[in-house]
Amino acid sequence: MKTVSLAEMKTGESGRVKKIYGGRGMVARLQALGLHPGKRVTKVSTFFQKGPVVVEIDRSRVAMGYGRANRIFVEIDN
Numbered sequence: 001m002k003t004v005s006l007a008e009m010k011t012g013e014s015g016r017v018k019k020i021y022g023g024r025g026m027v028a029r030l031q032a033l034g035l036h037p038g039k040r041v042t043k044v045s046t047f048f049q050k051g052p053v054v055v056e057i058d059r060s061r062v063a064m065g066y067g068r069a070n071r072i073f074v075e076i077d078n
Contacts, residue, residue, distance in 0.1 A: 022071050053065075
């Protein structure tokens, strides 16, 4: 299985979160949104260049900055 950052995923790809690289505050904020290791996510869209990344978690959509999405690693489903 291939592991890539959330920012590198293609629109429509799904996978499970493997690792989140960030401080306690960032990790706590993402966990409050339902994003934690083991959680299944689907990339909905990316805006122009390094704009926000939108993902779907448990039928909810969450937008985050490109820098934050670059620190979340996902194991892509085959």
